[in-house]
Amino acid sequence: MRAVHFGAGNIGRGFIGSLLAASGYDVVFVDVNEQIVRLLKEQGEYRVIIAGERQEEQWVRGVSALNSQTERDDVIEAIASADLVTTAVGPHILPVIAPVIAAGLERRFTVHQKPLHVIACENMIGGTETLKQHVVTHLSEAGRQLVEECVGFLNCAVDRIVPNQTNDDPLAVTVEPFFEWAIETKNTIGAVPPIQGAHFVADLGPYIERKLFTVNTGHALAAYLGYQKQYRTVQEAMKDSGIRESVEQALRESGAVLVKKHGWDEQEHRSYIETTIGRFTNPSLSDDIVRVARSPIRKLGPNDRLVAPAVQYYTLFERVPSGLVKGIAALLLFDETGDAEATALQKTIEQSGVEGALVQYAGLDNSHPLVVAVKEEYAQMKQMYSR
């Protein structure tokens, strides 16, 4: 079996590539990072370090790599003969890789029409569906028809914390022990792709929301509040009792939504939250706040980790969720100059105010009670943390 995986970064090497190789796939990584591509080609293997109580090492073997910019034709051929195409490139890169995936599919259809599955492993709802929409715009009419018959685009929820890191060996990657990969079976063509350790579910909705509105919501709170208090890592921020209490409050709020909406068992969900908080405090990991806080405009989106649970909480319980509101206010104060979205967000706030940013990026009506609450919280935080 062959898998073509776009994005040989943290989650690509540290999770998806490692699971696919363990499942018996020859993994071909596709990336634009020249050094990583060269080393993967030269070495054909890399190390995954599991940062638990004991440090364990696993070797991922039998891998190769291609550069999507300079070896486009080879990428197309690789897709033509693949059984699986996966991605972990970041939501904003999906439209960038869509043309070469479409070209690979067109090439494939001229040779054979065997089933293929595509899975986008990005932190977003409907990630693979979004990728499909981009791919389809680059296909011929015949290609579009064949995609419906032969290519299963499967949404998924992917969960493993893999921090940014600098290692002596640039291919080695340190990951947390926990992982979860839930894949929706709805659009499979024939049998589900054999992936060891993945969890196949008929309806991904409850799983992606549980993950995004717990792990990513809590993480976002820790990162944005931690940034205001000038901590460097999530682990440092979580030692601050005020921040930890806000994280817990926000997760009680998103948890109330998840339990009511999806019928998750309340006790089980409480223990899911406890496990999640334990993962944020893992002393064997050091996760930079600016990584977890990256791309604040995306994270302020109406379907993303803060605004979606806050809006749903208000709709279900007719109360403003104070923890989530703190997270949104702290996000609006995130002004890291190295983050292009943070800079753009600050510009919008300067020009249109907090209200303007919430209308533009979060899709909120300016009369929504959340807007009022976020504005108040933002003003207080700005005063408290002004540097």
Ligand SMILES: NC(=O)C1=CN([C@@H]2O[C@H](COP(=O)(O)OP(=O)(O)OC[C@H]3O[C@@H](n4cnc5c(N)ncnc54)[C@H](O)[C@@H]3O)[C@@H](O)[C@H]2O)C=CC1
């Ligand atoms: N790091 C983590 O713990 C987790 C990340 N994710 C998601 O996985 C995705 C990737 O995140 P990370 O691995 O952390 O980021 P990363 O920045 O470490 O990796 C992204 C990789 O994509 C590559 N890339 C960029 N443009 C490309 C292109 N045109 N063609 C091919 N490759 C390209 C980059 O060079 C980089 O190696 C994001 O959507 C993230 O939300 C999901 C769960 C966990």
Ligand SMILES: O=P(O)(O)OC[C@H]1O[C@](O)(CO)[C@@H](O)[C@@H]1O
């Ligand atoms: O990858 P994103 O969506 O930018 O957000 C960072 C988040 O994603 C993760 O990397 C993995 O879920 C978390 O560590 C963090 O909550």
